Amino acid sequence: MPRIVEAQGLYKIFHLGKTQVEALVDITFHVEKGEFLALVGPSGSGKSTLLNLIGCIEPPTRGTIHLDGIDITNLDDNSLSTIRAERIGFVFQNFNLLPVLTAYENIEYPLHIRGMPKREREERVKALLDAVGLARFANHRPAELSGGQRQRVAIARALAGSPSIVLADEPTANLDHATGREVLKLMKGLNRTYGTTFIFSTHDPQIMSFADRVVELRDGRIAS
Amino acid sequence: MAIYLKIALRNIWRNKGRSLITLSAIVFGYISIVVAGGFIEDVFYQMRESYIHSFLGHIQVSKKGFYEKGASRPFEFMIDHPRRMMERILNLPHVRSVTPRLEFAGLLSNGENTISFMGQGVDPEGEKRVSSFLTIEDGRSLEPGDRYAVILGRGLAKAMGVRPGDPLIILTNTVDGAINGMDVEVKGVFYTSSKAFDDRTLRMPIETAQKLLQTEKVQTLVILLDDTRNTDLVLHQLRSWFRQEDLPLEARPWYNMADFYNKTVTLFNRQFFVLKLIIAIIVVLSIFNTMNMAVLERIGEIGTIRALGTKRRGVVMLFLAEGVIMGLIGGVAGAIAGYGSARLISYFGIPMPPPPGATIEWVATIRVVPEVFLFAFSLSLITALISSVYPAYKASRLKISEALRHNV
Ligand SMILES: Nc1ncnc2c1ncn2[C@@H]1O[C@H](COP(=O)(O)OP(=O)(O)OP(=O)(O)O)[C@@H](O)[C@H]1O
Ligand SMILES: [Mg+2]
Numbered sequence: 001m002p003r004i005v006e007a008q009g010l011y012k013i014f015h016l017g018k019t020q021v022e023a024l025v026d027i028t029f030h031v032e033k034g035e036f037l038a039l040v041g042p043s044g045s046g047k048s049t050l051l052n053l054i055g056c057i058e059p060p061t062r063g064t065i066h067l068d069g070i071d072i073t074n075l076d077d078n079s080l081s082t083i084r085a086e087r088i089g090f091v092f093q094n095f096n097l098l099p100v101l102t103a104y105e106n107i108e109y110p111l112h113i114r115g116m117p118k119r120e121r122e123e124r125v126k127a128l129l130d131a132v133g134l135a136r137f138a139n140h141r142p143a144e145l146s147g148g149q150r151q152r153v154a155i156a157r158a159l160a161g162s163p164s165i166v167l168a169d170e171p172t173a174n175l176d177h178a179t180g181r182e183v184l185k186l187m188k189g190l191n192r193t194y195g196t197t198f199i200f201s202t203h204d205p206q207i208m209s210f211a212d213r214v215v216e217l218r219d220g221r222i223a224s
Numbered sequence: 225m226a227i228y229l230k231i232a233l234r235n236i237w238r239n240k241g242r243s244l245i246t247l248s249a250i251v252f253g254y255i256s257i258v259v260a261g262g263f264i265e266d267v268f269y270q271m272r273e274s275y276i277h278s279f280l281g282h283i284q285v286s287k288k289g290f291y292e293k294g295a296s297r298p299f300e301f302m303i304d305h306p307r308r309m310m311e312r313i314l315n316l317p318h319v320r321s322v323t324p325r326l327e328f329a330g331l332l333s334n335g336e337n338t339i340s341f342m343g344q345g346v347d348p349e350g351e352k353r354v355s356s357f358l359t360i361e362d363g364r365s366l367e368p369g370d371r372y373a374v375i376l377g378r379g380l381a382k383a384m385g386v387r388p389g390d391p392l393i394i395l396t397n398t399v400d401g402a403i404n405g406m407d408v409e410v411k412g413v414f415y416t417s418s419k420a421f422d423d424r425t426l427r428m429p430i431e432t433a434q435k436l437l438q439t440e441k442v443q444t445l446v447i448l449l450d451d452t453r454n455t456d457l458v459l460h461q462l463r464s465w466f467r468q469e470d471l472p473l474e475a476r477p478w479y480n481m482a483d484f485y486n487k488t489v490t491l492f493n494r495q496f497f498v499l500k501l502i503i504a505i506i507v508v509l510s511i512f513n514t515m516n517m518a519v520l521e522r523i524g525e526i527g528t529i530r531a532l533g534t535k536r537r538g539v540v541m542l543f544l545a546e547g548v549i550m551g552l553i554g555g556v557a558g559a560i561a562g563y564g565s566a567r568l569i570s571y572f573g574i575p576m577p578p579p580p581g582a583t584i585e586w587v588a589t590i591r592v593v594p595e596v597f598l599f600a601f602s603l604s605l606i607t608a609l610i611s612s613v614y615p616a617y618k619a620s621r622l623k624i625s626e627a628l629r630h631n632v
Pocket of ligand 2: 048049
C-alpha cells in the first residue's frame, strides 16, 4: 500500500528572541493509507507542530514531507491552500466552526472552496449530516449546539471534501469523557467505512486505545 | 464568491452596533455632500439665471470686434439689417426670443443737475423676457409704442430726484459725432440685483434711441433660449452659420460675460472640494477602523478558513465584500437620507444676504442634483473599498498556525 505521509528528517526550530526552541528534531516517520493513528506525548512534545507540518500549515525548518505522493516541502501558499482544500480535513480542539454559518453551511464551506455545484453540495452535506447523526440540527448555528455536536459538525466538515487524510489536534480535549469517546467512535467508524486516514493527537490513554497505532513524541523526537 | 458575500453580510449583521455606527458615518458624509453640493448648485443656478435674465441673455450676437474695441468706439461695430438677422436667429431650434440693444453714454439733465448715464435702447416687448430680474418699483415699465420715454434705475432716479411723469433732457453724441438732444418723460423706476447697474442705467425704446443716435443699426442681439443647458448647442450653430456665410458677426455665451459668476463658481468649487476631501477622510477612517477591528476579532476564524483551504485571495475578497456591502448599504441609506434632508431644508429655505453689488435678499434651496448623488454614492462605495483594502490584505497575510491559536 502506498504511504499517505512520508516524513524524512524533519526539524522545526522556532526562534524566540535569542533563544531557539527545537520543537521537532529529526523526525522520520510514515503513515499508511487508511491508518487510524494516535500521536501522543506530554505537553510541549511537538504534537501540534508535527500536525501543522503534515497539514501544510507550516513548513519544516529542515527535512522533507510527502503527502499523498506530493512533495509539499517547498510549495507556495496557493498550492498549499489547494492541497489543504482537496486532500486534508482538519478537526480542532476548539471545534473552530464559523459562528455565522449554520451546521449545514459549515459543512458546505469546504465544498464551496472546491467549487462543487449546488446540487452535489446539497447531497453531500445531507449525507454527512446523517453520518454524524445531526440531520435535525442542520439549521442550528454553532452557538446553539453542544460541544459534542459541534465536534461532530467539525468532523463532517473535515470529511466533506473527501480528503485523503484527516488531522485532528486533540479533538476530545474540550469534551467530557463520554462525549470524547463518542466522537472517537464516530471517527473510527468513518475511518472504517470510507478508508479515510486519521491522525489525532491526545493526552488521554482511553482515547489512545482507539488507535491502530500510537506514535509517541518526547521533546520533539519520536520515542516509540 | 457567493459564500463570501453571505459570510460578509452575516458578519455585518453580527456586529449590528458597530455596523450601525459605520453606516452612520457614511450616511452623515452622504448628507453633507448632498446638502452642500445641492446648496452650491442652487447658488450657481440662481446666480446664473439671474445674470442671464437680468441682462445677459444666453447668447449675444454682435459685430466682430465689438467686445474688444466697442467700449471706446461703440458706434464703429454695429450690426447692419438687424431685423433680418433677428428673424433668421428666431428660426433656430431652442431659441425663444431675440431682442436688439443699442448702448450709448450720455448726459441726463433736469435743468438743475446733470449726470452721466449708460443708456440702453431696447425693444420693450422682447426685453420683457431678458429683464425679468429688473423690477419696476415706481410707475411702469416701457411698453410697445412708447416714444420719448425712459425708465431709470433706482439709484439714477434718486440722484436726479425724478419720479414717473417728470420730464428729463438727454444729451448725447450721434453715431456721426454730432451732438443731439431730446426731451423724454420718465415712465418708471426699476431696480435689479446689481446696485452698480441701478446707479447709472436708463432704458428707452430702441426706436427712440436710434432716432437720438441717428442710425438704423443696433449693437447687440440678445438671444434667450428655452434652457440654459442648450447654450453651447445654439452657440455652435450660430458660429458655424456665421463662418459659412462669412458674416462679420460673433456670438458670445453668457458664461464668457458673467465674470463674477465664474469667479464665484471657482471659489465655491474649491471650497466644496475641500469639504468633499474632509468627508472622504472621515468616512475612510471610520470604515478603516471598523474593518480593522473586524479583522482583529476574527483572527481565529481567518486561521480556520485558511486551514480549510481558503486562499489568500479568498480572505481578501471576504473582507472587501464586507466593506463594499457596508458602502453600498450606506450609499443607499445616504441617498434616501440626503434626499430627505435636501427636501426638508428646501421646504424652509435658506435666507441669503444680497450677493456683492446687489440689493436683494434671496432664499437658497438645496437642489437635488443627480450628479451630486452619483458622486456621493461612488464616494461611499470607493471609500469603503479603499479603507477595506489594507485590513483585508493584513488578514490574508496572517500566519495560519498563529491565527489558529486565537480560537478559544
Ligand atoms: N510559534 C511558536 N513559537 C515558538 N515556540 C513554539 C511555537 N509553536 C510551538 N512552539 C514550541 O514548540 C514546542 C512544541 O509545541 P507544540 O505546540 O507542538 O506541543 P504539543 O505537543 O502540541 O503540546 P500540547 O500538548 O500542550 O498541545 C513547545 O516547546 C512550544 O513552546
Ligand atoms: Mg498541541
